[in-house]
Amino acid sequence: MKEVIKSSKNNLIKMINKLKKKKFRNEKNLFLIETRKMIDEAIKSNRNIEYIIQKESNELVYDNSILIEDKLFNEISNLVTPDGYMAIVSKYNEDKLSENILILDNIQDPGNMGTLIRSAEAFGYNTIISINSVDYYNEKVLRSTMGSIFRLNLIETNYEFINTLNDYKIYIADMNGEDFKEIESSQKKAIVIGNEGNGISEEIKKIPHKLVKIPMQGKVESLNAAVSGSILMSTLK
Numbered sequence: 001m002k003e004v005i006k007s008s009k010n011n012l013i014k015m016i017n018k019l020k021k022k023k024f025r026n027e028k029n030l031f032l033i034e035t036r037k038m039i040d041e042a043i044k045s046n047r048n049i050e051y052i053i054q055k056e057s058n059e060l061v062y063d064n065s066i067l068i069e070d071k072l073f074n075e076i077s078n079l080v081t082p083d084g085y086m087a088i089v090s091k092y093n094e095d096k097l098s099e100n101i102l103i104l105d106n107i108q109d110p111g112n113m114g115t116l117i118r119s120a121e122a123f124g125y126n127t128i129i130s131i132n133s134v135d136y137y138n139e140k141v142l143r144s145t146m147g148s149i150f151r152l153n154l155i156e157t158n159y160e161f162i163n164t165l166n167d168y169k170i171y172i173a174d175m176n177g178e179d180f181k182e183i184e185s186s187q188k189k190a191i192v193i194g195n196e197g198n199g200i201s202e203e204i205k206k207i208p209h210k211l212v213k214i215p216m217q218g219k220v221e222s223l224n225a226a227v228s229g230s231i232l233m234s235t236l237k
Contacts, residue, residue, distance in 0.1 A: 041147030055084035114144020115226035177211025
């Protein structure tokens with residue numbers, strides 16, 4: 001019979017609580033996921049799972065699960081109604097960049113970030129570069145990605161890194177740009193989506209780029225960052 005963790009002073013419980021902080025996630029190169037669905041996505045995507053943790057009363061789906069007393073599991077979970085499964089997963093990123101890149105410039109809303117990650121996978125933008133944005137591994141971002149987080153090359157860096165993309169055509173979403181449907185996209189391209197309220201940073205604007213716009217009808221002046229990014233990625237392939 002498996003041993004059941006019942007104390008909040010247990011080292012694994014302490015690690016789980018620490019992984020709720022970005023600083024600790026970065027130090028250990030690990031992140032926390034919840035729900036059986038997310039664990040299954042990680043397994044299907046061949047991600048390195050350090051630990052699988054579950055409620056004591058749950059069905060033993062994974063042979064190597066670590067059992068936690070139900071009350072303690074509910075206390076450490078980030079979810080209002082947890083399904084009783086969580087895991088600690090290793091971060092992963094590649095040195096090689098894909099031909100299509102999504103650059104997120106100061107994106108702050110976790111829902112927008114998660115949607116953009118899902119859309120990036122759907123439309124073949126397999127490398128995402130994040131600058132001054134919400135953490136990829138924020139609990140709300142993770143839930144919004146629906147598993148896409150495991151299948152993309154995710155880079156968190158600074159503005160200087162963008163200057164190394166010399167062989168990429170940089171497209172910036174802007175209402176003063178050219179109609180995106182009339183543009184012949186290059187083989188190696190990067191789409192930049194800016195902050196929800198302030199748009200593209202001055203640092204990005206200094207880099208050689210092309211402005212592209214999404215024409216709109218009626219009195220709509222702008223679109224949600226995730227919607228704009230998704231439309232552009234679906235077209236500029």
